[in-house]
Amino acid sequence: MKKDDILELEILDNGLNFEGISRYQDKVVFVPNAILKEKVSVKVLKDNKNFSIAKLEQIIKPSASRVEPFCSVYKRCGGCSAQHIDYNMQLIIKNNMVKSCLAKQNVKAKVINSTIGMGLPYYYRNKVQYPVRVNKNKNTVMGFYSKRSHDVVENNCCYIQERVIDMLAKKIYELILEQKIVGYDEVSNTGELRHLVIRRGYHTGQIMIIFVVNNKECINDKRFVKLIQDIYKLTDSIKGIFINVNNSKTNEIFSDETIKIIGDDYIQDYIGDFKYYISPKSFFQVNTLQAEVLYYTLKKELNLNGNEILFDLYSGVGSIGIFLSKNVKKVYGIEIEKTAVDMANLNIKENNLDNLEYIAGSVEDKIEEFKKRNIKPDVIVLDPPRKGLDDKSIDYILEFNPKKIGYVSCNPATMARDLKKLSEKYDISSITPVDMFPHTSAVECVCALNLR
Numbered sequence: 001m002k003k004d005d006i007l008e009l010e011i012l013d014n015g016l017n018f019e020g021i022s023r024y025q026d027k028v029v030f031v032p033n034a035i036l037k038e039k040v041s042v043k044v045l046k047d048n049k050n051f052s053i054a055k056l057e058q059i060i061k062p063s064a065s066r067v068e069p070f071c072s073v074y075k076r077c078g079g080c081s082a083q084h085i086d087y088n089m090q091l092i093i094k095n096n097m098v099k100s101c102l103a104k105q106n107v108k109a110k111v112i113n114s115t116i117g118m119g120l121p122y123y124y125r126n127k128v129q130y131p132v133r134v135n136k137n138k139n140t141v142m143g144f145y146s147k148r149s150h151d152v153v154e155n156n157c158c159y160i161q162e163r164v165i166d167m168l169a170k171k172i173y174e175l176i177l178e179q180k181i182v183g184y185d186e187v188s189n190t191g192e193l194r195h196l197v198i199r200r201g202y203h204t205g206q207i208m209i210i211f212v213v214n215n216k217e218c219i220n221d222k223r224f225v226k227l228i229q230d231i232y233k234l235t236d237s238i239k240g241i242f243i244n245v246n247n248s249k250t251n252e253i254f255s256d257e258t259i260k261i262i263g264d265d266y267i268q269d270y271i272g273d274f275k276y277y278i279s280p281k282s283f284f285q286v287n288t289l290q291a292e293v294l295y296y297t298l299k300k301e302l303n304l305n306g307n308e309i310l311f312d313l314y315s316g317v318g319s320i321g322i323f324l325s326k327n328v329k330k331v332y333g334i335e336i337e338k339t340a341v342d343m344a345n346l347n348i349k350e351n352n353l354d355n356l357e358y359i360a361g362s363v364e365d366k367i368e369e370f371k372k373r374n375i376k377p378d379v380i381v382l383d384p385p386r387k388g389l390d391d392k393s394i395d396y397i398l399e400f401n402p403k404k405i406g407y408v409s410c411n412p413a414t415m416a417r418d419l420k421k422l423s424e425k426y427d428i429s430s431i432t433p434v435d436m437f438p439h440t441s442a443v444e445c446v447c448a449l450n451l452r
């Protein structure tokens, strides 16, 4: 096989980015946009030693699950990569992704449940981060990054974010243009506005707006002052407006410097019966309805008896620990972001709870504190970021020897790697994929582990 060859292939699987996976003469060929079981004609773009990448040229036998994408910018926008696949099939592919990650690590689970999808898999994102840039014509544009680049695709209607956020963003963009605010230029690290971030409480309707600016002077600039005043007047639902100052050449959206300009320090929302404070930078699940499904699934799988000591590790604003607090004796949590721990403490008070304690710091550094204080968990809940667990934390978890572990993961590859290590001592009783991000390739899982 060589570059530009045309091949006929059958798609044998879909990968972690929903790309079709085939084989040609014992070599793996990745075909973006092809679906499981399709027969396709492709053009080889890259022929590497161990795999090739090919472009879909023609679909010879389409999958019954192939559908017309619903969004007009689907081909250009890097937002959702699975709109060409009907929703039921997306759920099946996500389930297969989890199974193939487990198979690669030779990890066995007693039960792998079907992926729990959404009844209405649209308008779910409660937080949207719009890049604001100058384009080639020196116009300020706002939208989403295109596939594999930081060019901005303008979009008037995004079907996966809450409609109110969509409508508000449109209005704010008009006001940005009215004030002649200049979008950021990544190459020269110049310009004024880098990102507009909007968060909204799904159940409360409360809105927070964060402008990520390239220099601090913006705070006193007449045009920014007017912009913020005009936005604050738009609706009572806007509870607070913030400026985050980020002038480094980085892909990170936020810096550590966030300044409140007007209104409250946070918004609130509910997951189940519990109310949570959310600050500009604290982690909060972006799909509130599915977060409820995720947490209820975890609660059901852990089957708590009310007498347990539970560790909530990687705890964010304490969402999981608080959600489970009425079903256990005591919760101890660790979270690296100090402001999220502050929020967790507010959340404990707001929900009139008295059996939780959260500490700020990394799990790998702070978990030892519990050992020194002779606190022994019956249950450990883990909800790490995409990179999963580090070896030091896994060693501590194994040493603590809890009867049950609940592992919530947003990355099936690192989850499978970690489960392999934990399965030294634990049976994996169940894995339940939950679809937090319909029409994208992301999949979240709830794993229940029991001490052998």
Ligand SMILES: C[S@@+](CC[C@H](N)C(=O)[O-])C[C@H]1O[C@@H](n2cnc3c(N)ncnc32)[C@H](O)[C@@H]1O
Pocket: 283, 284, 285, 313, 314, 315, 316, 317, 318, 319, 320, 334, 335, 336, 337, 340, 361, 362, 363, 364, 383, 384, 385, 410
């Ligand atoms: C996927 S979020 C889960 C948050 C929370 N459990 C929830 O459901 O909202 C992962 C959290 O781990 C935190 N984190 C990342 N690395 C960490 C570390 N080494 N130690 C402790 N917390 C960490 C992040 O700040 C983030 O809040």
